[in-house]
Amino acid sequence: MSQGKNVGIGMPLKWPYPIRYREETEVSADVLVLGGGLAGCFAAISAARKGLKVVLVDKSCTIHSGAAGTGIDHWMGCPANPASKITPEQYTLSPTETFRGGYSNVIATYIMARDSYDVLLELEKMGMKVRDTEDEFKGADFRDEKTKLLFAYDYENKHCVRIWGTGMKPALYRECKRLGVNIYERTMVTSLLTEGGKQGARVVGATAVNTRTGEFYIFKAKASVLCMCTPERLWIFSTEWTGLVGRDGPPTNAGDGHAMAWRAGAEFTMMERSDHEEWGGSTGIGSMMFSSGSSFATWYPCSIVDANGKEIPWVDTEGKPIPTISQRTHPAPGQDFFSLVLGGGEGGTSSVPHLIPDLAERIKKGEFALPLYADLPGMPQHERRAIFGLMVGQEGHTWAVYRNLTHAGFDPDKDLLQVYELAPAPPGWRRLRYGGLAHDWDLKTNLDGLYAAGQQIFDGCGASHACSTGRWAGNKAAEYAMRADKPVLSREQVDSEKARVYLPIERSDGIEWKELESGIAKVMQDYCGDTKTEELMNIGLKSFSEIKQAEASTLCARNPHELMRTLEVLDILTCCEIIIHASLARKASNRWLSFERLDYPEDDPPQWRKWVTLKLEDNEVKVDELSLDYYGSLKESYEAHKK
Amino acid sequence: MEKACVTPNLVTPNKPVIFDANVCNGCNRCVEVCMSDVFMPNPEKGKPPIILYPDECFYGGCCVKECPLHDKGAIRLNWPLMQRVRWKRKETGEHFRVGMLNPPPPNTRPPA
Numbered sequence: 001m002s003q004g005k006n007v008g009i010g011m012p013l014k015w016p017y018p019i020r021y022r023e024e025t026e027v028s029a030d031v032l033v034l035g036g037g038l039a040g041c042f043a044a045i046s047a048a049r050k051g052l053k054v055v056l057v058d059k060s061c062t063i064h065s066g067a068a069g070t071g072i073d074h075w076m077g078c079p080a081n082p083a084s085k086i087t088p089e090q091y092t093l094s095p096t097e098t099f100r101g102g103y104s105n106v107i108a109t110y111i112m113a114r115d116s117y118d119v120l121l122e123l124e125k126m127g128m129k130v131r132d133t134e135d136e137f138k139g140a141d142f143r144d145e146k147t148k149l150l151f152a153y154d155y156e157n158k159h160c161v162r163i164w165g166t167g168m169k170p171a172l173y174r175e176c177k178r179l180g181v182n183i184y185e186r187t188m189v190t191s192l193l194t195e196g197g198k199q200g201a202r203v204v205g206a207t208a209v210n211t212r213t214g215e216f217y218i219f220k221a222k223a224s225v226l227c228m229c230t231p232e233r234l235w236i237f238s239t240e241w242t243g244l245v246g247r248d249g250p251p252t253n254a255g256d257g258h259a260m261a262w263r264a265g266a267e268f269t270m271m272e273r274s275d276h277e278e279w280g281g282s283t284g285i286g287s288m289m290f291s292s293g294s295s296f297a298t299w300y301p302c303s304i305v306d307a308n309g310k311e312i313p314w315v316d317t318e319g320k321p322i323p324t325i326s327q328r329t330h331p332a333p334g335q336d337f338f339s340l341v342l343g344g345g346e347g348g349t350s351s352v353p354h355l356i357p358d359l360a361e362r363i364k365k366g367e368f369a370l371p372l373y374a375d376l377p378g379m380p381q382h383e384r385r386a387i388f389g390l391m392v393g394q395e396g397h398t399w400a401v402y403r404n405l406t407h408a409g410f411d412p413d414k415d416l417l418q419v420y421e422l423a424p425a426p427p428g429w430r431r432l433r434y435g436g437l438a439h440d441w442d443l444k445t446n447l448d449g450l451y452a453a454g455q456q457i458f459d460g461c462g463a464s465h466a467c468s469t470g471r472w473a474g475n476k477a478a479e480y481a482m483r484a485d486k487p488v489l490s491r492e493q494v495d496s497e498k499a500r501v502y503l504p505i506e507r508s509d510g511i512e513w514k515e516l517e518s519g520i521a522k523v524m525q526d527y528c529g530d531t532k533t534e535e536l537m538n539i540g541l542k543s544f545s546e547i548k549q550a551e552a553s554t555l556c557a558r559n560p561h562e563l564m565r566t567l568e569v570l571d572i573l574t575c576c577e578i579i580i581h582a583s584l585a586r587k588a589s590n591r592w593l594s595f596e597r598l599d600y601p602e603d604d605p606p607q608w609r610k611w612v613t614l615k616l617e618d619n620e621v622k623v624d625e626l627s628l629d630y631y632g633s634l635k636e637s638y639e640a641h642k643k
Numbered sequence: 644m645e646k647a648c649v650t651p652n653l654v655t656p657n658k659p660v661i662f663d664a665n666v667c668n669g670c671n672r673c674v675e676v677c678m679s680d681v682f683m684p685n686p687e688k689g690k691p692p693i694i695l696y697p698d699e700c701f702y703g704g705c706c707v708k709e710c711p712l713h714d715k716g717a718i719r720l721n722w723p724l725m726q727r728v729r730w731k732r733k734e735t736g737e738h739f740r741v742g743m744l745n746p747p748p749p750n751t752r753p754p755a
């Protein structure tokens with residue numbers, strides 16, 4: 001078979017797209033949606049349904065862009081479905097689930113808990129498959145026979161739905177098109193425009209650059225919704241691991257939204273929280289995590305056996321041994337309901353039954369022999385098919401995993417797939433866990449005209465969260481746009497952004513983005529790693545300010561694609577600075593935020609039980625605080641803002 | 644008009660997908676749906692796209708999924724060697740690996 005040689009290796013190729021650096025296109029909208037992932041598409045759809053002129057700008061190709069672009073399998077946080085035995089209030093405030101010692105975004109969680117079933121039905125109408133219409137799983141413990149919905153994790157309480165999520169982005173994309181949303185793809189938003197060009201003023205639009213032609217865009221809008229997800233490439237970088245080593249997010253989610261909102265004066269919180277990578281030793285960190293055996297997430301509740309076929313025992317959420325497979329999916333009498341909470345952190349992975357926590361030590365003592373395997377053949381037939389066939393098949397990356405493994409001859413009825421996830425990641429390999437924009441019940445930020453949704457807001461995670469908050473923010477932005485004054489842009493602000501954006505293509509000898517990105521990652525590992533001190537973090541900030549003046553001021557890009565990566569790394573640098581500022585501001589350790597300060601070891605002392613917020617004011621970092629219960633009363637606030 | 648040029652990066656692994664030039668018709672659908680813009684269209688019409696930025700591949704396989712000729716093998720996702728997992732047949736204890744020579748016959752059961 002001809003493998004299609006890498007034609008270009010060694011010889012320069014002509015850039016395939018026309019080059020239009022600095023040429024301007026101006027576009028106006030009522031509602032401008034920035035980022036075309038789950039939250040962005042839903043925001044655009046809900047604003048378009050109100051009959052407004054909606055423009056959506058996406059750095060990637062909207063049909064498959066964003067963290068869910070290759071699929072998802074769990075629709076979490078769906079207690080409003082008819083088969084659920086728990087209420088949205090229980091779900092939102094459950095101490096072992098989402099609430100996490102109070103360090104939880106209760107507003108967004110509650111919006112999700114209330115709305116996500118309705119949102120799921122909308123996705124079904126758009127053409128995504130959500131139930132077992134062929135009755136393949138008829139009679140399975142995890143199926144609700146009436147609705148034909150399939151559930152994951154807690155089969156008793158049924159609040160997490162298994163879905164055919166590879167169809168989600170294509171369905172949303174088609175719906176945006178159908179409703180006349182004007183989509184600009186391969187267009188990287190670089191900055192927010194504010195009234196009078198002032199930091200902290202009303203947001204009236206954005207600038208962008210096309211990642212193939214280099215053309216410059218000026219978007220003008222009455223209201224904007226920021227939906228660019230969370231930064232993925234902060235502490236770790238290597239070109240030899242897949243996907244630029246985003247733990248599981250795509251490389252396009254580089255924190256641009258965080259950086260541009262920061263520069264515009266928007267307020268952030270939870271930015272000090274980061275978790276140590278859990279899966280450093282699995283087959284190629286990140287993107288391959290579902291192609292090997294596991295008992296976790298997509299592979300839940302698969303049995304794991306050792307090299308001699310001896311089963312690894314499971315324990316329940318309280319650490320008690322549970323000998324049967326069915327106990328992994330049913331809480332014991334008197335125990336709280338459970339599901340894997342994506343933003344789990346401390347208490348997160350243990351919020352579901354799991355393998356014995358001292359497995360590594362017991363392997364060392366000789367009780368279990370390596371390697372370990374996922375024992376699909378030992379699982380009941382419905383479970384086996386749900387894990388390998390539905391979940392592996394629909395989860396991100398796994399359409400290809402199912403295809404590649406079965407083509408290679410793997411048969412879940414007969415074969416044990418090796419487990420690779422035991423080796424811990426190296427020290428300092430961390431991941432930002434959900435710091436983002438602070439917001440009110442309208443999902444409005446502190447800036448007029450700027451709304452946000454999905455993982456752009458703090459403590460946001462998951463598809464149902466992104467879709468539900470996206471829909472909500474789109475509605476609220478539309479309402480604002482209907483009563484807002486005409487937006488007026490500052491030409492001076494546009495010109496200075498334009499000058500900044502094209503600097504890298506004007507230079508010819510300096511460093512390229514990859515070197516800067518690895519340098520930034522090293523600073524983060526060294527000075528904002530697993531343990532933090534005032535001295536270390538101040539050196540970190542000093543390093544960044546030196547790097548900005550020296551190396552980063554020599555960045556070069558040879559074409560619009562590299563220009564995109566170069567601008568991303570500058571945004572990554574800004575995100576890292578926000579993280580260090582936030583980490584300096586919290587002078588106390590906090591297990592709920594996976595935040596360890598050597599110089600302030602006391603865990604979660606009462607005077608620090610609050611959100612630390614920060615923003616730029618006249619280009620100075622301004623630290624403030626917010627009480628943990630700032631969301632007020634759940635039901636009343638929800639009803640008052642739903643309308 | 645200003646000019647831009649490029650040389651493909653020599654990084655490893657550098658072949659996230661493998662095209663079969665005998666099957667691929669150069670329609671460039673895979674170029675359009677790639678979330679990371681890894682490819683560029685081949686300057687020669689009708690030929691498979693060129694892999695320009697292999698290290699930016701997310702290995703989600705959207706390019707394969709959307710290719711109208713994927714079942715004929717026009718494009719396949721090529722896991723790097725370090726990610727080619729192993730498995731063991733429970734009954735017989737035989738060992739297998741993605742990428743091995745003389746693999747077992749493919750399992751043709753479609754997903755749910």
Ligand SMILES: Cc1cc2nc3c(=O)[nH]c(=O)nc-3n(C[C@H](O)[C@H](O)[C@H](O)COP(=O)(O)OP(=O)(O)OC[C@H]3O[C@@H](n4cnc5c(N)ncnc54)[C@H](O)[C@@H]3O)c2cc1C
Pocket residue numbers: 034035036037038039040057058059060061062065066067068069071072073074075076187188189190227228229230248249250252253254255256257342395396397453454455456460461462463464465466
């Ligand atoms: C492999 C994988 C599996 C997952 N599985 C599940 C699951 O089973 N269940 C679940 O609930 N969740 C799952 N998630 C998480 C879920 O996909 C995310 O939480 C969700 O997609 C977040 O939505 P979002 O809209 O905030 O961001 P995204 O969907 O990531 O969208 C961000 C968008 O912003 C765009 N963008 C970024 N920067 C710019 C810029 N500068 N200009 C213009 N556009 C920009 C991107 O192109 C993208 O379209 C999974 C995630 C991954 C990576």
Ligand code: SF4
Pocket residue numbers: 662666667668669670671672673674691692709710711712713717718
């Ligand atoms: S691989 Fe498939 S999608 Fe890509 S150009 Fe060839 S035929 Fe078209």
Ligand code: SF4
Pocket residue numbers: 659660676677678679680681682699700701702703704705706707720
């Ligand atoms: S697997 Fe995904 S990121 Fe990689 S080339 Fe294909 S579409 Fe692009």
